[in-house]
Amino acid sequence: MDAGKPLGSGKKSPGHRSILGATMQTPTAATLTDDNLESGMQLVLAKWANDVKVISRESVPLCRAGGTHYALSATARGIPIAIDLVVSAGSPTTYLAIYLRRSTDAVEPQAEQAIRSLCPSDRITAG
Secondary structure, three states: OOOEEEOOOOOOOOOOOEEEEEEEEEOOOOOHHHHHHHHHHHHOOOOEEEEEEEEEEEEEOOOEOOOEEEEEEEEEEOEEEEEEEEHHHOOOEEEEEEEEEEEOOOOOOOHHHHHHOOOOHHHHOOO
């Protein structure tokens, strides 16, 4: 998925805004953990949102590698938002996928599937 590319059918239901989905891969220090990356993302999110909080954290499979899904909440311009963040920190590359929506909007199944199906090619093992 390309950074900033809208997900889903492109059709908006009444009152529904576009979904922003983004992925990023970057060279990583071998000591970086998923929790370190999530903490860093909270700092980035705090530049445009208030009250950024982790609601839940769970390990998720990414291909045959591991990652972590964080459900966060925040308020941006007075609007409560839900943030789903999936990260897989490792060497030589770190992967991140994020899905943001208003808390009152229904979850877009395609967006949830997209961030949970991140497949780090450098971590796929034969098997």
